[in-house]
Amino acid sequence: MSAPIVHGGGITAAAAAFGGSPEDWLDLSTGINPCPVALPDIPVRVWHRLPDRHLIDEARRAARDHYRSGEILPLPVPGTQSVIQLLPRLVDAGRLVGGTDNRVAVTDDRIAVVSPTYGEYARAFVSAGFAVDAVDDLAAVGAGHRLAVVVNPNNPDGLIWPAETLIALHDRMKAADGLLVVDEAFGDADPALSLASRASQLSNLIIFRSFGKFFGLAGLRLGFAIARSDILTRFEDWLGPWAVSGPALSIAASLLRSDISPIRGRINERCAGLHGALKGAGLQISGGTALFTLVADARADDIYTHLCRHHILVRKFDYAPEWLRFGLTPDPAADRRLGEALQRFER
Amino acid sequence: MSAPIVHGGGITAAAAAFGGSPEDWLDLSTGINPCPVALPDIPVRVWHRLPDRHLIDEARRAARDHYRSGEILPLPVPGTQSVIQLLPRLVDAGRLVGGTDNRVAVTDDRIAVVSPTYGEYARAFVSAGFAVDAVDDLAAVGAGHRLAVVVNPNNPDGLIWPAETLIALHDRMKAADGLLVVDEAFGDADPALSLASRASQLSNLIIFRSFGKFFGLAGLRLGFAIARSDILTRFEDWLGPWAVSGPALSIAASLLRSDISPIRGRINERCAGLHGALKGAGLQISGGTALFTLVADARADDIYTHLCRHHILVRKFDYAPEWLRFGLTPDPAADRRLGEALQRFER
Secondary structure, rough: OOOOOOOOOOOHHHHHHHEEEEEEEEEEEOOOOOOOOOOOOHHHHHHOOOOOOHHHHHHHHHHHHHHOOOOOEEEEHHHHHHHOOOHHHHHHHHHHHOOOOOOOOOOOOEEEOOOOOOOOOHHHHHHHOOEEEOOOOOHHHHOEEEEEEOOEEEEEOOOOOHHHHHHHHHHHHHOOOOOOEOOOOOOOOOOOHOOOOHHHHHOOOEEEOOOHHHHHHHHHEEEEEEEEEEHHHHHHHHOOOOOOOOOHHHHHHHOOHHHHHHHHHHHHOOOOOOOOHHOOOOOOOEEOOOOOOEEEEEOOHHHHHHHOOOOOOOEEOOOOEEEEEEEEEOOHHHHHHHHHHHHHHOO | OOOOOOOOHHHHHHHHOOOOOHHOOOOOOOOOOOOOOOOOOHHHHHOOOOOOHHHHHHHHHHHHHOOOOOOOOEEEEEOOOHHHHHHHHHHHHHHHOOOOOOOOOOOOEEEEEEOOOOHHHHHHHHHHHOOOEEEEHHHHHHOOOOEEEEEOOOOOOOOOOOOHHOOOOOOHHHHHHOOEEOOOOOOOOOOHHHHHHHHHHOOOEEEEEEEEEOOHHHOOOEEEEOOOOHHHHHHHHHOOOOOOOOOHHHHHHHHHOOOOOEEEEEEEEHHHHHHHHHHHHOOOOOEEEEEEEEOOOOOHHHHHHHHOOOEEEEEEEOOOOOOEEOOOOHHHHHHHHHHHHHHHHOO
C-alpha cells in the first residue's frame, strides 16, 4: 500500500499545528464551490429503501441531459475516486482474453499521466504494479501506453486542451488499442470544453465528471463516468449494486435538471473576489479554473506558513515549490480577510 | 461477469407484471425495518465538505460503543456489499508474499459458505475465480478452505449459531491460516449473539454489521467491518478515501449513540403483527429474525403469485421452492391487508 496523498481539507491538522479551532479557519485548500447549493427535498423512501433502478435511471437521464452525452447514459459512481481506483483493473481486463477479471500475470504495461496533475491517478496505477510515465505534453504519449490520463481543465494549473487535440490523441490511443481518460472534474464552468457530447463517437474515451465540486456538495460522494456501454457495465459490475447512496441520486436527479446559471454566476463572482484579494496583495496569478486559482511566487512556502499563522489554509505542492493553489473564498468578508493577511506578508 | 442476483425491492418489475402503481404495492420483499428512524440534523458542512477524519472518527467511536467492539474501531463501509466484493482480494493478498496486491496466479483455493444464505458471498467468490463449497454445517468446513462465511442469524431461515461454536470454528480456521467471516447483518435485535465483543481476541475473524436494516435507512449505504487492524487497513485502502458519504457518517454518529430501545420495541411490535397475519391465515412459520419471517408451504409458489395479484410482494427462493420470506409490515393496516389477501388464497 502506497502512502496516501495529502488532499485539501487538512484543517484539523493545520489547526493542531498553528492553533485556533478548526471552525475559525478559512479553508481555501479545496476546489469545492464554497457556497453549497440549497438541497432539494429528499423523499423519506429515498433514505429508507435501497436505491432502486427507477431512482438510478432518473439520475442517469438527468446527467445525460445536463452533460449532453447523447446516446450515453452517464454511470453514477460514489465519487470519481472510486473509478480512478478501478482503472488498473480495466486495463488488466482489457488485456485478458478468456481469463477471469482480477487474476493476471504482471506485465510491462505502461500508463501515461499528463502531469503535473491530480495525484490519485499515478497512485492508483503504481499501487497496482503499473509503470507510470508522468509526461508533460500529449506528444509524449506513445503507442506503448495502454492508457493515458488528461485532466481538462487541469488541476492545479488550469491548463486547457482543445477538444480537437484530445480527439486526435484518442484516435492515436485507439489505433494501438489503448484508452484515453479525460477527467473533467473542473469542467462545469465552461461546458463548451467538454468532450461529453462527442463521447458516443469516441469508443476508447472515458470521461469522468464530478458532481460535488460545482454544486458545493462534496460530502455526497457522487460523480459520473461517460464511456461506451461495455466499459460502464464493467465499472457497474465492479462497484456492485447500490454503490451510490439514495440521497445522492435523488439530489442529482433534481439539481442536474435545475437552472444552474445562478450557481455559475455566484462562482464567477467569488472567483473575481479571490482574484481581487490576490492581485491587491501583488501576487502573480499563473493559472486556475473558476473553482481555484494558482499563484506562482518564489516565496510560496513562506506565504503558505504566513497564511497558516493567520489561520488560512491553502494548497502547496511538493513537486512545484513556487506554487500555491487558492480555493474560492465563501464571501466578500473572506476576500478581505485573505487580502489583509496577504498584505501583512513581508517581502 | 456473472448474472446479478434478484434482490428484494423489485416492486417496479412486479407492478409491470401484475399491474398497479409501485407506490400502491405492499413491499414485504426486503429485510429492512419498515419504520425508518427520524433523521437527526445534518449540518450543512457535512453535505458540503469531503468527509474528513474527524467525522469518520466520530462515527467509528459511536460504532465501537454501540457494537461493544472494545479495542477495535469498526470501519465504516458503503454498505456490506462493498466489502463482500473485497473478500476475494483479501484471500489473494493473504496468499501473496512480497507481491503486489491484485496480480496473482489462479489457484485451487476453496471457500466455504454455510448455505443456503445471502447469495452475494458465493457470487463474489465465483466471479473472482474461486471454487465455492456451499456447506450445510460448520463441521463440513475443512482445512482446505481459505475462508468460511457464516451469516448469523442466517438469512433467510434465521438459524443461529452459538458464539462458542463460531469461536471453535474460528480457531480451526486460524490453525490452517484461514479466515472466518461472520455476517451479523440481522444481529441488532439480539446483541447477545454478536461476536463483536470478542473480536479483539479472535485474530482471524471478520464481522460485518449493517446500519441500514435495523434503522430503516438502507438508502444511506452504510455498514461496518470489525476485524484486526491490518485487515481493516486493507479494506480502507482498497475502498479509497471518502468511500462513505458525509451524511451517512453524521447520521450514524448520532443514531448509534441514541437510545435504540424504542426502535427495537417497534420492530418487535411489527414482527408480532406479521406473525398474527401469517398464523391467522394458517401459514406455518419455519424461521426468521426480528426483521423477516420465513414460511414453509408446499404451495409457496402459488401463494407468491396470489399475493402479487393483491399487489403484495414477498421473496421466493429458486433453491427452496417451498419457502417464502415475509419482511415486516409497516403498520396494523398492512397486517390486515396481508391477512385478508392470504385468507382469500384457496387451498
